[in-house]
Amino acid sequence: MTRPFVVDIHTHVYPPSYMEMLRARKTVPYIHDPKDNGTPRLIILSSDDDPAIPIDERGRPVDSSYSDTNVKLDFMQNHGINCSVISLANPWLDFLSPEEAHTWAKRINDDLNSTCMNINQDADPDSKLPLREKRTLFAFGALPLSAPTPDIIVEEIYRLSSLSHIRGVIMGTSGLGSGLDDPKLDPVWEALEKSQQLLFLHPHYGLPDEAFGGPETTARYGHVLPLALGFPLETTIAVTRMLLSRVFDRFPRLRILLAHSGGTIPFLAGRIESCIAHERKFKENGGDVPGPQRSIWEVLKTNIYLDAVVYGKAGLQAAISAGSTDRLLFGTDHPFFPPLDGQDEKWLSVITNYTAIDEALKEDQASVAAMLGENAVRILDLK
Template sequence: MSQLIVDIHTHVYPPSYMAMLRARKTVPYIHDPSDGAEPRLIILSSDDDPATPLDQRGRPVDTSYSDINVKLSFMEKHGINCSVISLANPWLDFVPSDEAQTWAERINDDLESTCADVNKDKEKKPLFAFGALPLSAPSETVVNEIKRLTTLPHIRGVIMGTSGLGKGLDDPDLDPIWKVLEETQLVLFLHPHYGLPDEAFGGPEVINRYGHVLPLALGFPLETTIAVTRMLLSRVFDRFTKLQILLAHSGGTLPFLAGRIESCILHERKFIANGGDTPGPERSIWEVLQTNIFLDAVIYGSAGLQAAVAAGSHDRLMFGTDHPFFPPLHDEDEKWPSVTTNYQAICSCFGDEKADSIGMVLGNNANRVLRLGLE
């Protein structure tokens, strides 16, 4: 093998999950048009405007979302040697509490068996997975599922949205989950879904005018930034100093705003260190970025990637594609711009004189951090 390339940000909706979405009529759901047109996936509340015809809501969903062979073909086309697949948003957040454990076990067993079946064939690219969590259930149920995931050979971490158990990631009820993740050293892949309120962009009319640009380009990154900053402020990283988190989309705006966040903390009069009565974070955001946080390289430009490197380091970045989202809109045979721009950003950020750094970001970091055992 020449250059190892590992895709750590690549999603799949197992058939059982697709069936569940098809049975629903409220977000999230899949609409199958009666005229035989392509089904539509509606997972964002901003996509479910009653004024928009059903067959125009959300995004078209094809077999790339659920057929693992399409995933493998995508990997072959783009030179990817290994993928770490994960259930895409909104995961199991919407599942009733009394059904969450059953669905988590079903989805995670599906992911495990998919990886096991593919990896039996040495001619195919190997797969690993991040497990899904039953976050609508009590925290002890989530803890038990995390412990069970450590017994599944191809699970290398877990994926979670920013709502946690429903109250955000500064919720003290999440402490048992942080504790078991720290103890098992399973990496938490933190991914946005909820974005910002429509009003932040000017209301539904403005969002509809520009499609997905505002909620995805701005809402998702800011959601991640806010969620992690709330973790920092609530001293999660002080209590769980060995917690390991992988942030989607290069951490949103966190690397760029880290200095501003730290300055505001240092000047906040409410915190005990500054004469107030509220405990503030003891560890700096810089220390957390360099010891607790990994970033994917799904940023589509060298400027953002340079900020990610400056905030952490090149040995804490990992390549990703966000497949099957953002496919080419025209020629199906061409390579995906959403992938090639990430390749280009990595090469541009480091240059030929830093080939070792490029290699670390493209695959060697993931191989080391996620214990993939690739040669």
């Protein structure tokens, strides 16, 4: 049996220039260098920036895995990954002032494109091999969402189409600051639809601490509540707001990849549809507000792609059922969730996701190969 070609669709980087920018900051997001020359700390969640935690212990350690491409290539080698589609990690450029946003977006996107180009053309260590047996990189670009006008964002989307190794854009759920149901985003959706750039939608902001019982309760369990629940629930709310504001009705060819198998969208799709069908406010049900015309089930089969970063067979089965095996894409979330002892070559988080795919699809090796890489090659034209 031929070993499947594996593409990692969910793998993050902070280019060195982005790291320097974070180092110069003192408010979230920022990087803090401990006094004892220990590993720098990355503080990207407001819940991490808790004054009750000593500053040298806040956030998480950030080592060279975040910015050194060779570390990424070693990780790929250790985990049987042939190709990675790298993306700037959260919080992307959301926090930049309007003046800096466009400059940084162009710089980061050009850096990402050059990195991929250099690796893919690089002779070392395996240039004699055909492309599909090398380790290769492609990238999702970042958008200057805090730019003074959407024109600048649109301009960057079209410019990305001219960069040889960019295959879409990564975006958070904040949009222009008011969420993804903001009508001011229409020019952005239009440009993404026209250019057929895939939008990788990724959480960052989580939920307010009150949702978890207040800041003290949130902190009690470390990062578990914000990361295990806050992230996927944020994605779920963002996509539902897009649906309800009829983004998918107005831009029916928009292509969107949802992180963490859609947050919880595959599981809740039925309840969302039922609540829409029973909502008296919508015109279709006798109210005065137009409701969404296309169902979440249809959107899941035509607009939405899901990564397979869900760490279990149960979630993956819901994702497969709501989407389909040809719309699911393997991912790792590297460099997040590394082994705690820093020593295991094979990461538990990655093995868990590989195992979930095998368990959910063990009778169907063609679908396993599709999810592990062939879907990504086809959908993103990775050649």
